[in-house]
Amino acid sequence: MNRVQQLFARRQRDILNIYFTAGFPGLHDTERIILALARAGADLVEVGMPYSDPLADGPTIQQSGQRALKNGMTLPLLFEQIRAVRLKSDIPLVLMGYFNQVMQYGEQRFIDHCVESGIDGLILPDLPLYEYEQAFREMISRAGLSISFLITPQTPETRIRKVDELSRGFIYMVADASVTGARSGISDKQLAYFGRINRMALKNPRLIGFGISSRETFEQACRYANGAIIGSAFIRALAEADDVERAALNFVRGIRGEVAAG
Amino acid sequence: MIAIDERGYYGEFGGAFIPEMLYPNIEELRNSYLRIMQEPGFEREFRALLRDYVGRPTPLYLAERLSEQYQASIYLKREDLNHTGAHKINNTVGQILLARRLGKKRIIAETGAGQHGVATATVCALMGMPCIVYMGAVDIRRQAPNVARMRMLGAEVRPATSGSQTLKDATNEAIRDWINNPEDTHYIIGSVVGPHPYPDMVARFQSVISEEIKAQLREQAGRENPDLIIACVGGGSNAAGAFYHYLNEEAVRLIAVEAAGLGVDSGESAATSVLGSKGIIHGSRTLLMQTPDGQIVEPYSISAGLDYPGIGPLHAHLIASGRAEAIPITDDEALAAGYLLSRREGIIPALETAHAFAALEKIQFRRDDVIVINLSGRGDKDLETYINHFERFKSQNT
Ligand SMILES: Cc1ncc(COP(=O)(O)O)c(C=O)c1O
Numbered sequence: 279m280n281r282v283q284q285l286f287a288r289r290q291r292d293i294l295n296i297y298f299t300a301g302f303p304g305l306h307d308t309e310r311i312i313l314a315l316a317r318a319g320a321d322l323v324e325v326g327m328p329y330s331d332p333l334a335d336g337p338t339i340q341q342s343g344q345r346a347l348k349n350g351m352t353l354p355l356l357f358e359q360i361r362a363v364r365l366k367s368d369i370p371l372v373l374m375g376y377f378n379q380v381m382q383y384g385e386q387r388f389i390d391h392c393v394e395s396g397i398d399g400l401i402l403p404d405l406p407l408y409e410y411e412q413a414f415r416e417m418i419s420r421a422g423l424s425i426s427f428l429i430t431p432q433t434p435e436t437r438i439r440k441v442d443e444l445s446r447g448f449i450y451m452v453a454d455a456s457v458t459g460a461r462s463g464i465s466d467k468q469l470a471y472f473g474r475i476n477r478m479a480l481k482n483p484r485l486i487g488f489g490i491s492s493r494e495t496f497e498q499a500c501r502y503a504n505g506a507i508i509g510s511a512f513i514r515a516l517a518e519a520d521d522v523e524r525a526a527l528n529f530v531r532g533i534r535g536e537v538a539a540g
Numbered sequence: 541m542i543a544i545d546e547r548g549y550y551g552e553f554g555g556a557f558i559p560e561m562l563y564p565n566i567e568e569l570r571n572s573y574l575r576i577m578q579e580p581g582f583e584r585e586f587r588a589l590l591r592d593y594v595g596r597p598t599p600l601y602l603a604e605r606l607s608e609q610y611q612a613s614i615y616l617k618r619e620d621l622n623h624t625g626a627h628k629i630n631n632t633v634g635q636i637l638l639a640r641r642l643g644k645k646r647i648i649a650e651t652g653a654g655q656h657g658v659a660t661a662t663v664c665a666l667m668g669m670p671c672i673v674y675m676g677a678v679d680i681r682r683q684a685p686n687v688a689r690m691r692m693l694g695a696e697v698r699p700a701t702s703g704s705q706t707l708k709d710a711t712n713e714a715i716r717d718w719i720n721n722p723e724d725t726h727y728i729i730g731s732v733v734g735p736h737p738y739p740d741m742v743a744r745f746q747s748v749i750s751e752e753i754k755a756q757l758r759e760q761a762g763r764e765n766p767d768l769i770i771a772c773v774g775g776g777s778n779a780a781g782a783f784y785h786y787l788n789e790e791a792v793r794l795i796a797v798e799a800a801g802l803g804v805d806s807g808e809s810a811a812t813s814v815l816g817s818k819g820i821i822h823g824s825r826t827l828l829m830q831t832p833d834g835q836i837v838e839p840y841s842i843s844a845g846l847d848y849p850g851i852g853p854l855h856a857h858l859i860a861s862g863r864a865e866a867i868p869i870t871d872d873e874a875l876a877a878g879y880l881l882s883r884r885e886g887i888i889p890a891l892e893t894a895h896a897f898a899a900l901e902k903i904q905f906r907r908d909d910v911i912v913i914n915l916s917g918r919g920d921k922d923l924e925t926y927i928n929h930f931e932r933f934k935s936q937n938t
Contacts, residue, residue, distance in 0.1 A: 330703065330835040331821070333715050334559040340702060352833050377557055378820040382834030403559040404820070408547070428560035432722050437563070452561060 280398040281370035282424040282447040293505025299326035299342040301351030308359040314523040316369040318530035327375030334403040338510040357395040364396035372399035399424030426450045431471045442480040472502035542787040548736020553853035556735035561719040600756035605884045626917030627778045628659035634745035636663040639726035646725045650714040652707035653845035654686025656730030661695035671695040674713040676706040679844045704838035731775025732852035735823030746781025770795040771914040772896040776852040778916035799841035800868035810839035813866035821850040842871035843891035873898040890917035
């Protein structure tokens with residue numbers, strides 16, 4: 279079992295997954311941010327591999343990626359940073375990025391470097407199920423990595439079953455049809471969708487993402503899934519921070535409903 | 541045999557690399573586009589609009605003075621004479637009819653030169669549907685007349701301000717809009733790019749170009765097949781339309797002309813077949829310009845419609861397999877060809893199209909070869925650029 283699978287084996291509730299973009303706001307902030315998130319009590323960290331054309335992301339994450347690329351972020355550097363994190367922390371780590379980055383790095387080489395640096399799982403939103411099954415599935419399962427596919431309110435039931443079959447670790451449940459960061463709050467329609475998915479009794483745990491930004495929305499999401507993923511709101515907190523470690527600490531405490539450090 | 545498979549691949553190029561949020565829309569299109577296009581009612585309505593509204597068939601014109609200069613029989617397929625001034629409207633008429641049959645209520649599009657934006661705004665006005673066109677902020681500045689036309693036609697033009705602020709970024713924004721509006725919106729892509737089934741669907745709508753060329757050449761030259769067909773390639777829709785019915789006629793040479801910008805090795809170029817490698821752009825596995833890290837490179841061309849870092853998967857396959865020849869043409873070579881066509885034939889071509897004419901200087905052909913050049917659009921939108929460079933080319937222009 280990798281660290282993502284171990285996490286869900288231990289606990290099925292209130293899982294807090296925080297997303298941020300590697301190399302943002304500063305090129306060498308990656309390690310400090312991950313360690314601060316781990317200390318503050320985040321359960322899982324999703325590290326974004328900055329991409330020039332992130333189709334599934336809204337303006338906040340796009341801009342953080344642009345900045346990270348300008349800072350000089352690359353995949354080899356990211357793997358180095360992950361190795362440094364792994365000397366100090368066992369927090370589950372998943373990489374989020376676009377399939378072209380993996381293709382250019384070389385699919386097998388990418389997976390090897392994930393395993394060797396201590397990455398536990400992948401989220402590649404533009405890798406379709408069909409293509410995954412053709413070429414990539416075999417490599418992922420041999421490496422023991424997790425992989426999370428997405429479902430949305432529009433995903434038909436048979437396809438949700440397929441996503442459940444192919445995902446390893448957890449399913450990424452898009453709260454609302456949108457790019458990241460586009461909405462806030464949870465509507466009745468979304469609640470109905472969350473309920474519908476719950477009744478399907480899927481084998482993978484589910485984390486709700488897109489539009490989760492506060493303690494209130496996090497807790498609401500946790501009532502309907504195993505936890506939630508927060509991205510844009512954390513990126514905004516980092517963008518405004520003088521001290522990224524303190525910002526990470528305060529952000530997680532705010533979400534967990536603990537008193538923020540001064 | 542050049543053909544697309546069920547998963548949308550031409551050889552190793554194509555497919556649908558899309559976020560799950562787009563899956564229902566793309567799947568709906570994939571399951572229905574061929575069926576709808578083959579309905580007799582659809583076919584009738586499409587053909588009637590092409591004839592009565594767009595003005596088809598467009599003429600195939602034997603350009604005698606140009607033929608004399610290059611010592612060949614050069615025929616011009618006059619897509620510039622279509623309503624709105626380019627081939628783009630063949631596709632938008634088809635897609636809006638399809639969108640209506642799918643029950644869509646809102647239309648989005650991307651545009652580079654503004655020709656596809658204008659063609660989309662036009663059919664939306666015709667059908668009474670709301671229209672939002674994404675356009676790079678740089679292109680909004682350099683194609684001002686088309687921005688004004690779109691607005692006058694009732695479309696909302698939204699600037700894309702990320703990246704190079706050109707066609708690639710406008711396409712990203714249109715895709716994001718579609719993700720955010722999954723239920724009532726149809727995205728009219730303007731070229732043979734994007735996830736399957738777009739490349740095939742757009743190619744089919746544009747294939748009317750080569751269908752007409754065949755009939756017209758038979759009548760005018762006594763033969764259906766030219767020796768060469770030349771077309772410019774941005775995403776590749778006018779070229780796909782001009783090549784379509786000749787794809788499996790091996791004797792017909794297919795020439796795909798790309799924008800080299802300031803030169804293939806200048807760092808300011810959009811010559812994808814030379815500078816590109818295999819990767820994924822806008823949901824399609826194709827050739828694109830990228831860094832070794834897989835970051836998409838910001839292209840450059842004087843022509844907004846060719847200023848794109850990828851090419852459609854059909855063209856990637858044609859070029860990789862040797863079926864088509866790719867010719868890079870610089871800004872200056874295109875400008876010179878644009879001035880030449882204006883003086884020799886009384887036709888001011890779009891800057892995109894001017895690239896195709898410049899290829900006459902670069903390719904080998906035999907005396908008396910029959911050449912068809914796809915005159916994809918007219919140059920009204922580019923007058924400012926032509927005027928700005930006129931002095932530099934004055935000696936050639938007299
Ligand atoms: C006149 C004209 N020709 C060619 C193009 C390039 O597009 P495509 O390669 O899809 O034909 C454009 C695009 O804007 C255009 O306006």
